[in-house]
Amino acid sequence: MKKSRLEAFSDGVLAIIITIMVLELRVPHQATLAALWPLWPTILSYILSFIFIGIYWNNHHHLWQVVERLNGAVLWANLHLLFWLSLVPFVTAWMGENHFASAPVALYGVVLLGSGCAYYILVRALLASHARDSLLARALGNDIKGRVSIWIYLLAIAVAFAWPWLAGLLYCTVAVIWLVPDRRIERVLAPSAQ
Amino acid sequence: MKKSRLEAFSDGVLAIIITIMVLELRVPHQATLAALWPLWPTILSYILSFIFIGIYWNNHHHLWQVVERLNGAVLWANLHLLFWLSLVPFVTAWMGENHFASAPVALYGVVLLGSGCAYYILVRALLASHARDSLLARALGNDIKGRVSIWIYLLAIAVAFAWPWLAGLLYCTVAVIWLVPDRRIERVLAPSAQ
Amino acid sequence: MKKSRLEAFSDGVLAIIITIMVLELRVPHQATLAALWPLWPTILSYILSFIFIGIYWNNHHHLWQVVERLNGAVLWANLHLLFWLSLVPFVTAWMGENHFASAPVALYGVVLLGSGCAYYILVRALLASHARDSLLARALGNDIKGRVSIWIYLLAIAVAFAWPWLAGLLYCTVAVIWLVPDRRIERVLAPSAQ
Amino acid sequence: MKKSRLEAFSDGVLAIIITIMVLELRVPHQATLAALWPLWPTILSYILSFIFIGIYWNNHHHLWQVVERLNGAVLWANLHLLFWLSLVPFVTAWMGENHFASAPVALYGVVLLGSGCAYYILVRALLASHARDSLLARALGNDIKGRVSIWIYLLAIAVAFAWPWLAGLLYCTVAVIWLVPDRRIERVLAPSAQ
Numbered sequence: 001m002k003k004s005r006l007e008a009f010s011d012g013v014l015a016i017i018i019t020i021m022v023l024e025l026r027v028p029h030q031a032t033l034a035a036l037w038p039l040w041p042t043i044l045s046y047i048l049s050f051i052f053i054g055i056y057w058n059n060h061h062h063l064w065q066v067v068e069r070l071n072g073a074v075l076w077a078n079l080h081l082l083f084w085l086s087l088v089p090f091v092t093a094w095m096g097e098n099h100f101a102s103a104p105v106a107l108y109g110v111v112l113l114g115s116g117c118a119y120y121i122l123v124r125a126l127l128a129s130h131a132r133d134s135l136l137a138r139a140l141g142n143d144i145k146g147r148v149s150i151w152i153y154l155l156a157i158a159v160a161f162a163w164p165w166l167a168g169l170l171y172c173t174v175a176v177i178w179l180v181p182d183r184r185i186e187r188v189l190a191p192s193a194q
Numbered sequence: 195m196k197k198s199r200l201e202a203f204s205d206g207v208l209a210i211i212i213t214i215m216v217l218e219l220r221v222p223h224q225a226t227l228a229a230l231w232p233l234w235p236t237i238l239s240y241i242l243s244f245i246f247i248g249i250y251w252n253n254h255h256h257l258w259q260v261v262e263r264l265n266g267a268v269l270w271a272n273l274h275l276l277f278w279l280s281l282v283p284f285v286t287a288w289m290g291e292n293h294f295a296s297a298p299v300a301l302y303g304v305v306l307l308g309s310g311c312a313y314y315i316l317v318r319a320l321l322a323s324h325a326r327d328s329l330l331a332r333a334l335g336n337d338i339k340g341r342v343s344i345w346i347y348l349l350a351i352a353v354a355f356a357w358p359w360l361a362g363l364l365y366c367t368v369a370v371i372w373l374v375p376d377r378r379i380e381r382v383l384a385p386s387a388q
Numbered sequence: 389m390k391k392s393r394l395e396a397f398s399d400g401v402l403a404i405i406i407t408i409m410v411l412e413l414r415v416p417h418q419a420t421l422a423a424l425w426p427l428w429p430t431i432l433s434y435i436l437s438f439i440f441i442g443i444y445w446n447n448h449h450h451l452w453q454v455v456e457r458l459n460g461a462v463l464w465a466n467l468h469l470l471f472w473l474s475l476v477p478f479v480t481a482w483m484g485e486n487h488f489a490s491a492p493v494a495l496y497g498v499v500l501l502g503s504g505c506a507y508y509i510l511v512r513a514l515l516a517s518h519a520r521d522s523l524l525a526r527a528l529g530n531d532i533k534g535r536v537s538i539w540i541y542l543l544a545i546a547v548a549f550a551w552p553w554l555a556g557l558l559y560c561t562v563a564v565i566w567l568v569p570d571r572r573i574e575r576v577l578a579p580s581a582q
Numbered sequence: 583m584k585k586s587r588l589e590a591f592s593d594g595v596l597a598i599i600i601t602i603m604v605l606e607l608r609v610p611h612q613a614t615l616a617a618l619w620p621l622w623p624t625i626l627s628y629i630l631s632f633i634f635i636g637i638y639w640n641n642h643h644h645l646w647q648v649v650e651r652l653n654g655a656v657l658w659a660n661l662h663l664l665f666w667l668s669l670v671p672f673v674t675a676w677m678g679e680n681h682f683a684s685a686p687v688a689l690y691g692v693v694l695l696g697s698g699c700a701y702y703i704l705v706r707a708l709l710a711s712h713a714r715d716s717l718l719a720r721a722l723g724n725d726i727k728g729r730v731s732i733w734i735y736l737l738a739i740a741v742a743f744a745w746p747w748l749a750g751l752l753y754c755t756v757a758v759i760w761l762v763p764d765r766r767i768e769r770v771l772a773p774s775a776q
Contacts, residue, residue, distance in 0.1 A: 005589055005643055007199055012400075012597030015206030018280070019214065020601065024609075025284045027218075031292035036301070050280075054273045061199055061269070072640070076761070079636045086600070086632075090607045098613035107618070179270070201393055206594075209400030212474070213408065219478045221412075225486035230495070244474075248467045255393055255463070373464070395587055403594030406668070407602065413672045415606075419680035424689070438668075442661045449587055449657070567658070 006078060007064055013082045014060070017089060018053045021046055024093040042096035045108075048171060049092040052112065055178040056085060059119070066135040067126055077125040081118040087111045105167045106160035112171065113153040120146055149174045200272060201258055207276045208254070211283060212247045215240055218287040236290035239302075242365060243286040246306065249372040250279060253313070260329040261320055271319040275312040281305045299361045300354035306365065307347040314340055343368045394466060395452055401470045402448070405477060406441045409434055412481040430484035433496075436559060437480040440500065443566040444473060447507070454523040455514055465513040469506040475499045493555045494548035500559065501541040508534055537562045588660060589646055595664045596642070599671060600635045603628055606675040624678035627690075630753060631674040634694065637760040638667060641701070648717040649708055659707040663700040669693045687749045688742035694753065695735040702728055731756045 025042055028035035091111045095104040123140060130136045156170035219236055222229035285305045289298040317334060324330045350364035413430055416423035479499045483492040511528060518524045540562050548555035607624055610617035673693045677686040705722060712718045734756050742749035 002643070002647065005593065008202060008590060009593045009597055009639060009643075011199065011203045012206055012594055013601055015203055016210055016598055016601040018276075019207055019210040020605065022280050022284060023214065023217075023605075025281075027284065027287045027291060031288075031295035031297050033297045033301075035297075047277075050273075050277055054270070057203060057273075058266070058269055061196070065196065075640055075643070076636070079632075079639075082600075083629075083632055086604050087607075090604055090609065093609045094613075097609060101613035103613050103615045103617075107615075202396060205393065205397045206400055209397055210404055212470075213401055213404040216474050216478055217408070217411075219475075221478065221481045221485060225482075225489035225491050227491045227495075229491075241471075244467075244471055248464070251397060251467075252460070252463055255390070255397075259390065396590060399587065399591045400594055403591055404598055406664075407595055407598040410668050410672060411602065411605075413669075415672065415675045415679060419676075419683035419685050421685045421689075423685075435665075438661075438665055442658070445591060445661075446654070446657055449584070452587075453584065 002070060003064065003067060006070065006075065010060060010078060010082060011057075014053060014057050014085065017085055018050060018057075021049055021089045021092055024089065024096065041099045042093070045092045045096035045100075048168075048175065049088050051175050051179070052115075052171075053085065053088060055175065056081075056115065056119070059178070063123070063126075066139045067130075068134060068136065069129055070126075071129055073125045074122070074129065077118070077122040081115065081122050084111060084114040084118045087114075100164050100168055102161045102164045105164040106157050109153050109157040109160060109167060109171065112174070113150065113157065116146065116150050116153060120150070145177055149177065196264055197258065197261060200264065200269065204254060204272060204276065205251075208247060208251050208279065211279055212244060212251075215243055215283045215286055218283065218290065235293045236287070239286045239290035239294070242362075242369070243282050245369050245373070246309075246365075247279065247282060249369065250275075250309065250313070253372070257317070257320075257330075260333045261324075262328060262330065263323055264320075265323055267319045268316070268323065271312070271316040275309065275316050278305060278308040278312045281308075294358050294362055296355045296358045299358040300351050303347050303351040303354060303361060303365065306368070307344065307351065310340065310344050310347060314344070339371055343371065390458055391452065391455060394458065394463065398448060398466060398470065399445075401474065402441060402445050405473055406438060406445075409437055409477045409480055412477065412484065429487045430481075433480045433484035433488070436556075436563070437476050439563050439567070440503075440559075441473065441476060443563065444469075444503065444507070447566070451511070451514070451524075454527045455518075456522060456524065457517055458514075459517055461513045462510070462517065465506070465510040469503065469510050472499060472502040472506045475502075488552050488556055490549045490552045493552040494545050497541050497545040497548060497555060497559070500562070501538065501545065504534065504538050504541060508538070533565055536565065584652055585646065585649060588652065588657065592642060592660060592664065593639075595668065596635060596639050599667055600632060600639075603631055603671045603674055606671065606678065623681045624675070627674045627678035627682070630750075630757065631670050633757050633761070634697075634753075635667065635670060637757065638663075638697065638701070641760070645705070645708075648721045649712075650716060650718065651711055652708075653711055655707045656704070656711065659700070659704040663697065663704050666693060666696040666700045669696075682746050682750055684743045684746045687746040688739050691735050691739040691742060691749060691753065694756070695732065695739065698728065698732050698735060702732070727759055730759065 025039065025046065028039070088111060091104065091108045095101075095108050098104050120143075123143065123146070126136060127140070152170050152174050156167040159170070160167035219233065219240065222233070282305060285298065285302045289295075289302050292298045314337075317337065317340070320330060321334070346364050346368050350361040353364070354361035413427065413434065416427070476499060479492065479496045483489075483496050486492050508531075511531065511534070514524060515528070540558050544555040544558035547558070607621065607628065610621070670693060673686065673690045677683075677690050680686050702725075705725065705728070708718060709722070734752050738749040738752035741752070
C-alpha cells in the first residue's frame with residue numbers, strides 16, 4: 001500500500017510537469033499561420049522535454065514493479081528526483097525562447113544531469129534495502145544506460161558554449177538510447193509476467 | 195497493476211488538460227455583465243474542447259477495461275496520444291481569442307486529427323499484443339467511428355480557409371458522433387458486467 | 389473498477405480546481421504587510437470557493453460510496469458537473485478583483501446554481517440505473533438540502549444587483565448548510581460501516 | 583475505500599502545490615548565465631518550500647497508514663490542512679521576489695504555523711475516533727516534534743521583523759528536525775511490516 005501511494009504521488013507530479021510545459025506555448029496575437037512560425041524553437045524544446053519526462057515515467061513505472069519495500073531514505077530519494085524534474089519546464093521555456101542559445105542549452109543539460117544523478121541515487125537507495133538476489137537487484141544489472149547518459153550530459157554541457165546545436169544533438173541521442181524500454185526488467189518479470 | 199498505473203497517469207494528464215484551459219478565460223477588468231460579452235468565443239471554444247477531452251477520457255476508460263496486457267510500444271503509443279491532447283489548450287485559446295478565424299480553426303483540426311491518429315495507433319498497438327479472439331479484438335470491431343472522424347477532420351481542415359464556420363460545424367458533428375458512448379465495448383462486457 | 393477510475397479522474401479535476409485558484413492571489417510588488425491589505429477580497433472569495441469545492445468533493449465522495457453501477461449517461465452527467473465546477477476559479481477571481489461588485493457576485497451565483505443543477509442531474513442519472521430499494525435510493529431520500537440550495541442561489545442572484553453583500557451572505561448560508569456532512573449516507577452505511 | 587480516496591485527493595493537491603511553485607521561476611529574458619543570478623532568492627525559497635511540502639507528504643503518508651476509520655470531521659480537518667498548504671506557493675513567491683525581506687519572511691512563518699496547527703487538529707480529530715490502544719494512538723505518542731515546530735515558528739515570526747535571516751534559519755531548523763522520517767509510526771508497524 002505504501003508503494004501505491006508513492007506511485008500515485010509521483011504520477012501526479014510527472015503528469016503536472018508534462019502538462020504545465022504547454023503553458024509556455026504562448027498564443028500568438030495574429031491569426032495567421034505565419035504567426036506560428038516563431039514558435040518552432042518552443043515547440044521543439046517542448047517535444048524534447050515531453051519525451052524526457054515520458055522516459056522517466058516509463059523507467060519509474062518499470063522500476064517500481066520490482067520494488068518490494070521502501071523506507072524513509074527511498075521516499076526522499078524519490079522526492080529529490082521529482083525536484084530535478086520539476087525544473088524541466090523552466091529550462092525548456094528558457095531554451096525555447098532563446099532559440100537554443102549556449103547558456104540555456106547548457107543549463108538544460110545541467111537539469112538533465114541532476115535528474116540522471118537523482119535517478120541513480122534512487123536506485124542505490126532501493127538496492128540498499130533489497131536482498132542481493134532480489135528481483136530488483138537482478139533486474140537492474142550494471143545499469144550501463146544510466147552511466148552512459150551521465151557522461152553524454154557532461155560532454156553536452158561542455159560543448160554547449162561552443163556549439164549549442166551539438167549539445168542538442170547529444171540530448172536527442174540520450175533520448176533515443178532510452179526510448180527502447182528497460183528490457184532488463186521486462187526480461188526478469190517475463191516468467192511471472194502479469 | 196501495470197495497467198492501473200498507466201490509467202492513473204493518463205487520468206492525471208487529462209484532468210490537468212481539461213482544467214488548465216479555463217486559465218485562458220481571462221478575468222475582465224470591468225465588473226459589468228457587458229464586459230463578459232467579448233468572452234463568448236473563448237467560452238464557446240472552451241466548451242467544445244471540454245467535450246472533446248471528455249470524449250477521449252470516456253473512450254480511453256472504455257478501451258482500457260478490455261485491455262489484458264501492455265508493453266513498451268503501448269506505453270509510448272499512449273504518451274503519443276497524450277502529447278497531441280496536450281496541445282488542445284493551446285489551439286483552443288488561439289481559436290477563441292481570434293473569433294474562429296481561418297488559421298486557428300484549421301490548426302484546431304490538425305490537433306484533433308493528430309489526436310485521432312494517435313488513438314488509432316494506440317488501438318493498433320494494443321491489438322498487436324492481444325489474441326484475435328480477445329475481448330479487446332471483439333469489442334473494437336471495424337472502428338467505423340474512428341475512420342469517419344478522421345475523414346471529417348481532413349475535410350474540416352480543407353474548408354477552414356474558405357468557411358471557418360463550416361469547419362466548426364464539422365467538429366461539432368464529430369463530437370455528436372462520439373457523445374454516444376462506445377456501445378461496442380459495453381455490449382461485449384455486458385454478460386460479465388461489473 | 390470502472391467506478392474507481394471515475395473517482396480518480398474527478399479527484400484529479402477537483403484537486404486542480406481547488407489549487408489553481410491560488411494562482412489568482414497575485415504576489416504584491418512591495419514587501420510590506422500593508423501591501424497585503426488590498427488582497428483581502430481575493431482571499432475572502434478564495435476561502436469561500438475553497439469551501440464550496442470542498443463541499444462538492446465531500447458529497448461526491450459520500451455519493452460514490454453507495455453507487456453500485458454506472459453507464460454512459462452517468463459518465464457525462466459527472467463531466468457536466470466538473471464543467472460547472474471548472475468555472476469556479478474564473479468567477480472567484482472576477483468577484484475578488486472587483487471587491488464583490490454586483491455583476492461578479494451574480495455570476496458567481498449562476499455558476500453555483502449550474503453546479504447545483506448538475507449535481508442534481510447526476511443524482512437523477514444514478515437513481516435511474518439503481519433499484520428502488522438500493523443503498524443509493526435509500527441514502528438520498530428527498531434531498532432537501534439540494535432543493536433548498538437551488539432556491540437560495542436563485543434568490544441570491546436576484547438580490548445581487550441591489551445588495552451584493554446580501555447575496556454573499558446567502559452563499560455563506562448555503563456553505564454552512566452543507567458543511568454538515570451528508571448524514572443520510574453515513575446513516576445508511578453505518579451497520580456495514582467501512 | 584473511503585481512506586484511499588482521501589489519500590488520492592490529498593496526493594493530487596500536494597502534487598499540484600509542489601509543482602505549481604516552479605511557475606514562479608520566471609524565465610529570464612536574456613540568454614546568459616549572468617541573467618540567472620537574480621533568481622537565487624526565488625530558487626532558494628522554492629527549495630525550502632519543496633522540502634516542507636515533501637515533509638508534509640511524508641508525514642501524511644505515514645499517518646494514514648495507521649488510520650483505521652474516518653468521519654466528516656476528519657475530512658474537513660484534512661481539507662483545512664490542504665487549505666493552509668495551498669497558500670505556500672503564494673508566500674514562497676513573495677519571499678523569493680523580495681529577497682527574504684521582513685514582512686514576507688514573517689508571513690511565510692504564519693503559513694507554516696497555520697499548516698502546523700492544521701496538522702495538529704487533524705491528528706486530534708483522528709485520535710478522537712480511534713481507540714486508546716489503537717495503532718494510531720500508540721504510534722503518535724506525545725508528538726514532541728509537532729509541539730517544538732510550533733514554538734519555533736512563533737519565535738521565527740517574532741524575530742523576522744528584526745532579523746529576517748534568523749527566521750529563515752529557524753525554518754531550516756524545523757525542516758531538519760522533520761527530515762528524519764516519523765520513526766514512531768515505522769516502529770509500531772515494524773512487526774507487521776509490509
